[in-house]
Amino acid sequence: MNPVFWRLWSAAGLSSLADGVLKVALPLVAVGYTREPALIAGLAFAFSLPWLLFALPAGALVDRLDRRRAMLAANFVRGGLLGGVALLIVFGGGSIWALYVAALGVGCAETIYDTAAQSIVPQVVGRAQLARANGRMFAAEQTANEFAGPPLAGVLAAAGVVAALVTPVALWAVAVAVLLLVRGEYRVPREKPTTLRADIAEGLRFLLRHRVLRTFSVMTGTFNFATGATFAVLVLYAVGPGSAMGLSEPAFGLLMATSAAGGLVGSLIAEAVERRLGRVRALWVSWPIGGIVVGALAVTANPYVAGAAFFLGGVGILVSNVVMVSLRQQLTPDCLLGRLNSSHRLVAWGTKSLGALAGGVIAQAFGLRAVFVVMAVLAFAVVAGLRVVTEEALDQSGCVSA
Secondary structure, eight states: OOHHHHHHHHHHHHHHHHHHHHHHHHHHHHTTTOOOHHHHHHHHHHHHHHHHHTHHHHHHHHHHSOHHHHHHHHHHHHHHHHHHHHHHHHTTOOOHHHHHHHHHHHHHHHHHHHHHHHHHHHHHHOGGGHHHHHHHHHHHHHIIIIIIHHHHHHHHHHHOHHHHHHHHHHHHHHHHHHHTTOOSOOOOOOSSOOOHHHHHHHHHHHHHHOHHHHHHHHHHHHHHHHHHHHHHHHHHHHBSTTSSSOBOHHHHHHHHHHHHHHHHHHHHHHHHHHHHHOHHHHHHHHHHHHHHHHHHHHHOOOHHHHHHHHHHHHHHHHHHHHHHHHHHHHHSOGGGHHHHHHHHHHHHHHHHHHHHHHHHHHHHHHOHHHHHHHHHHHHHHGGGGGGGOOHHHHHHTTOOOO
């Protein structure tokens, strides 16, 4: 991989670490202002809401702007908002509502940063190296966001509220400094001026008319609906003396870490799996393995079996993610890649929130096991969508072979 990619990778890792710290630190700071469960849970909703409201405009903007500069601007905005909240707290003006404003603003900037970061990769490495590049990017994100970020947030929150908020600001600032070392122009040439609305419509039309990409979005959305429902109620199934698993809170944390560990392994081996099996066979193998994350809970409450299933499922999910993201980048013209990525994420993130709601309703009406059974059926059923993903279909779509 070229030096420009490694600078981009370093900036992405630092930004992911900041995200991982913030998503845990912000609720820990919030409990100092309120103990209302709805208000605390609402912070997570405020983080995710921009993906439902702003994802499509974000994709259109990324296709209009220099993608590196869009990433720089997004980190400036995130750091400025969170730094402002830290100053309010220092001077006695902090509140739960200030945290909500920060969460919503940071979430909006995240839609720009994440869309630009995924769209700039083909411009940096070329399409022939996408599997390797995406694997490295996912590995950095998984390690920083899931492993390093949350425990670091706990240590920082114990040290003080300001430390917990200032650290992500410092990490974004360093990421900005690294991105400034990435030279070059990353704006996609445009033939003629268009409106933002027309750009969004063009991106949606491309996704809806492209059979393979449309199938990927539906499959991912359905799978995320299933996992969203499953993990929304898993704590009730796993934690406490009256639960099916009977785990303590620390043991539950370890159980959840097994999935992250599997994801890290999957991101590192994805390129080799794709090279050995081919793109299509790699998806046929990795998707059912990913479904084990949900399927195991439908048949067992043994935490050791569940932990092994979570690890294997994490491997499968990340392998399929790397292969699909690489194919999405190969199948989409550069001028549409931002809009395509944001449209895809709109489906993926939106269905996850709906799945969490559905999981609560099903569990309330029929019990926890019913959630796992229904969602396991969904998670495995989506594999049928791969029937339209063939090497011939990819070649006819203009996919560049890796």
